[in-house]
Amino acid sequence: MANVRQLDPSASPLDYFGCECRRLREAAGLTLEALGKILFCTGSLIGQIETAQKVPTRNFAERLDAAFLTDGSFTRMIGMVLRSQLPNWFQAYADMESKADFISTYQCQVVYGLLQPPEYAAALVAVENPDKVEELVSARMERQRILEKKQQPAVWVVLDEAVLLREVGGREVMRKQLARLVSFRNNPWVNIQVLPFSVGVHAGMVGSFNLLRFEDDPDIHYSEGYDQAHMTANPDVIRERSVGYAHLQADALSVEDSADLIARVMEERYGHRAEAENVA
Template sequence: MVGPKNLDSASSPSAFYGAEVRRLREEKGLSQSALGELVFCSGGYIGQIEVAVRKPQADLSERLDKALDTGGHFARLYPMVARTRHAAYFARVAELEAQAVTISQYAPTLVPGLLQTADYARAVIRASDPFFSSGEVDDKVAARLGRVRVVDDPAAPLLWVILHEAAIRMPVGSGPVMAEQLRHLLSLSETGKLLLQVLPFSVGAHSMVEGSVILMTFAEAPPVAYIEGLHSGQLLDDPILVGRCQRAYDVARAVALSPAASLALIESAAEEYAHE
């Protein structure tokens, strides 16, 4: 069963919601399992809500209000928890990134959002839908850069990223934009927060060929995997499926270039873009 961890209740609406569930549950003298029985869910799910690993639903908020006699407290909090600047299918992933102990990601065509510069992010977002207004692009860039703060946090998760060589060779924006982006990756690698590998074209077909994946581990909750497609994504917490994703990632990591060789390739590409 998941227990509370050292989570700042002001870090997000979900964290505050979870802290309130814990506070009011303990005031009633209820265990996580006992409260779960009252609101028709597992004690483990209650625990995951308390540490902001899982997000509550509207109907559960109403049942919590009834079980804990809050006068509608959680129903009022729920809209803040549900509101997000990210796409609906990705919102939960963005929250989990800030709580993870480790994040492992395979990126087949683009530099991952957590590692993007502002100009690179703008070029990606603009290319994804040319009908976005300037204001919409600005909002999406701001949301993406908000995720980047996870990397800058002193308690940031350890990052292990495998980039396919296509993400380095495919120009996004101008040559200077690409040069800045690749140099940003080199700079992050020097901080000790990011371990970066490149999967070269020469590998051919490989274990991750079907798409991108993010794997996250937590201090007091089970690992999850996130698989993303075109305007859609799926967050997986089934241990068997997460294990299969981890195994595929491990195989890709084994055939990728070493970190040193990867950084040399990225540095070379950055120089090429800088002189375009």
């Protein structure tokens, strides 16, 4: 008989998910292959999920609920499972971000995670975590679900112009990323401004940072370094960074002019015309 890896359901959300999947499958008298046929996947994949060697997707969780008639329990669980794949030092911020009423961010290197398409996110993740790309991208896409909530947070993003020009993942990936930014043009809850090079020295020279505001809790300031993060509710820090952010918004192009610039860069730098000119 095969030596099946036993999980401790209290060890992590991923272990708990795997334990529950195995428990219900065995209670139903199903082999891995039999359940795989029901879920339209391989028995090997289910075995990897049951032993916490593979991170399930939201779609997989939804199909499990349908197969076992579990009234959405796996679907409710998947958010915790995916969030647990985020770096430990980032998980506290992700939790606060999901509860915020207003998110303000200045980004000088890359597009803010909530606005990244999977391809752009994958290119970034692969630099430091080439063996966990699928899991970390899934976790990032899970974060973005807050933009689909009935009462979604208001999001204000100031992007340094350099973000538009730094090629991440290749031309096609950049085109998809900029197209996604342009898609928010008429979204009243997501506002994007570009801080042009012409501004020169500005209030964001110290680096990227985020401000989270809540209806009943203190505001949070968040910034990060190479492998750690700093999150504080210190009123002096919040006041200083809030004033700095107001200056960034004032210096940046308007939301409309920013959308025009992003669309122009998308076509002129990453569009088919630009590709033809480079080939010539």
